[in-house]
Amino acid sequence: xxxxxxxxxxxxxxPQKNKVSPFVPYHFLHEEEPGISGNIETVNTIFLTGKECAxxxxxxxxxxxxxxxxxxxxxxxxxxxxxxxxxPHADVIKLYNSSNFFDTKNISSKEYPAIAERLVQYKRVVxxxxxxxxxxxxxxxxxxxxxRLEVAMGLETIHPGVLPKLNKxxxxxxxxxxxxxxxxxxxxxxxFILLNPPYITDANENIVWTLQSVQFAFECGVARxxxxxxxxxxxxxxxxxxxxxYQPPTLAMLEEVFEKSLSLKxxxxxxxxxxxxxxxxxxxxxxxxxxxxEKMNLEQKILEKILCNCTCC
Ligand code: SF4
Ligand SMILES: [Zn+2]
Numbered sequence: 001x002x003x004x005x006x007x008x009x010x011x012x013x014x015p016q017k018n019k020v021s022p023f024v025p026y027h028f029l030h031e032e033e034p035g036i037s038g039n040i041e042t043v044n045t046i047f048l049t050g051k052e053c054a055x056x057x058x059x060x061x062x063x064x065x066x067x068x069x070x071x072x073x074x075x076x077x078x079x080x081x082x083x084x085x086x087x088p089h090a091d092v093i094k095l096y097n098s099s100n101f102f103d104t105k106n107i108s109s110k111e112y113p114a115i116a117e118r119l120v121q122y123k124r125v126v127x128x129x130x131x132x133x134x135x136x137x138x139x140x141x142x143x144x145x146x147x148r149l150e151v152a153m154g155l156e157t158i159h160p161g162v163l164p165k166l167n168k169x170x171x172x173x174x175x176x177x178x179x180x181x182x183x184x185x186x187x188x189x190x191x192f193i194l195l196n197p198p199y200i201t202d203a204n205e206n207i208v209w210t211l212q213s214v215q216f217a218f219e220c221g222v223a224r225x226x227x228x229x230x231x232x233x234x235x236x237x238x239x240x241x242x243x244x245x246y247q248p249p250t251l252a253m254l255e256e257v258f259e260k261s262l263s264l265k266x267x268x269x270x271x272x273x274x275x276x277x278x279x280x281x282x283x284x285x286x287x288x289x290x291x292x293x294e295k296m297n298l299e300q301k302i303l304e305k306i307l308c309n310c311t312c313c
Contacts, residue, residue: 004164004165004167005058005165005167005236006167007056007167009236010056010057010058010167010235010236011056013234013235013236013239014063014234014235014236015234015235017063017064017065017066018064018065020049020065020066020067021049022049022050022067022071022072022075022079023071023075023078023079023082024049024079024082025046025047025048025049025079025080025082025083026047026048026049026065027046027047027065028044028045028046028047028083028086028087029044029045030042030043030044030045030087030088030090031043031045032298033092033270033297033298034268034297034298034299034300035091035092035124036188036223036224036268038300040298041090041091041092041124042088042089042090042091042092043090043091043092043093043094044083044084044087044088044090044092044093044094044122045093045094045096046079046080046083046084046087046093046094046095046096047065047096047097047098048076048079048080048095048096048097048098049065049066049067049071049079049097049098050066050067050070050071050076050097050098050099050106050107051066051067051068051069051070051071051099051105051106052066052067052068052098052099053066053098053099053100053103053106053130054099054100054103054105055100055130055167055168055169056167057154057156057166057167057168058165058166058167058168058198058236058237058240059156059166059194059197059198059230059234059237060234061231061233061234062098062099063098063234064234065098066098066099070105070106070108073108073110073111074111074114076097076107076111076115077111077114077115077118080095080115080118081118084118089121090122091122091123091124092122092123092124092125092126092147093119093122093124093125093126093147094125094126094127094152095115095125095126095127096127096128096152097127097128099128100128100129100130100133101127101128101129101141101151102127102129102133102134102135102137102138102141103129103130103133104137109137109140109141112137112140112141112144113144115141116141116144116145119145119146119147120146122145122146122147123146123147123148124147124148124149124150125145125147125148125149125150126149126150126151126152126190127141127149127150127151127152128151128152128153129151129152129153130153130154130168130170131153131154131155131170131174131175131177131178131179132169132170132174132178134151134153134178134181134182138151138182138185138187139185142185142186142187148186148187148188149187149188150187150188150189150190150223151182151187151188151189151190152189152190152191152192152226153175153178153179153189153190153191153192154168154170154191154192155170155172155175155191155192155193155213155216155217155222156168156170156192156193156194156197156213157193157194157197157200157209157210157213158172158209158212158213158216159197159199159200159209159213161199162197162198162199162200162209165198165199166197166198172216175191175217175220176220179217179220179221179222180220180221183221188223189220189221189222189223190222190223190224190225190226191214191217191220191222191224191225191226192225192226192228193210193213193214193217193225193226193227193228194210194213194227194228194230195207195210195227195228195229195230195249195253195254195257196229196230196246196247196248196249196253197209197230197246198230198237198240198245198246199240199245199246201244201245201246201247203247203250203253206247206249206253206257207253207256207257207260210227210257210261211257211260211261211264214227214261214264214269215264215266218264218266218267222267223267223268224267224268224269224270225261225267225268225269225270226269226270226271226272227254227257227258227261227269227270227271227272228272229248229249229253229254229272229276229278229279230246230248230249231248231275231278232246232248232278248278248279249279250279250281251276251279251280251281251286251289251290252281253279254271254276254279254293255271255289255293255305258271258293258296259302262296262300262301262302263302268300269300270297271293271296271297273290273293273294273297276290282308282310284308284309284310285306285308285310288306288308289306292305292306
């Protein structure tokens with residue numbers, strides 16, 4: 001039993017990565033999301049294939065679609081072109097690289113001008129980045145794009161006994177500092193908050209800590225929060241589950257914490273519904289309940305509960 005897993009152990013427990021190409025994004029999609037003012041905007045989300053993140057967070061499975069080494073110079077732009085040729089126009093573009101957009105070991109700053117050139121028609125550009133890597137490169141890139149920059153950062157949890165064990169090398173002060181830095185430069189921030197991180201196994205405790213983390217993020221100056229149900233599947237999470245240090249969340253928990261977060265009315269909140277089949281409690285009502293969450297994401301209000309006649313939920 002480990003009290004704390006280090007990077008080497010976490011990496012050692014991982015299953016194989018997927019085969020990906022440095023010239024093709026591993027996924028892209030067209031979706032809708034409310035803008036900051038609440039109006040519905042279209043979004044092109046491109047999942048760029050790049051070098052694996054330098055951090056090795058306990059709960060992370062984003063490394064599955066990454067390369068061991070940096071993609072060749074110009075490859076990110078080729079990936080962008082590949083996806084943009086196949087996507088319709090959208091108001092917003094999200095460039096998620098399964099790592100940190102402003103880690104120059106992942107994406108060279110010399111590629112920024114060519115990337116920015118591809119983004120001229122977008123009024124908002126969202127990238128993901130570790131709070132400790134919010135630096136001059138954010139400002140350099142921000143100056144090059146026409147649209148407004150939004151940086152999505154993992155706060156994960158503010159639980160003082162859990163955050164250090166996630167191996168994210170992050171404190172709540174680091175998060176606060178990064179958000180202040182970005183806001184001072186007119187850059188919006190989105191926070192990723194975990195539901196059921198490892199080391200909290202009680203359902204009520206999980207809901208309370210997720211809600212408190214959402215609240216903290218808003219107090220720091222975050223514009224919107226996405227709640228992510230923590231999934232098994234990266235090797236170490238299965239061991240944590242066997243050791244009773246991790247309990248997968250239920251759909252009812254996601255519903256409850258999402259409703260409570262929306263009720264705070266401190267900013268926009270989204271429930272991440274990406275591949276949430278693993279939290280389904282009932283095959284009869286799952287799809288309808290998932291659709292309700294997606295509608296609540298769009299409308300930013302609590303909708304009527306889905307009633308189910310089954311005996312399991
Ligand atoms: S910083 Fe993000 S991408 Fe990197 S290991 Fe942690 S969760 Fe994964
Ligand atoms: Zn049901």
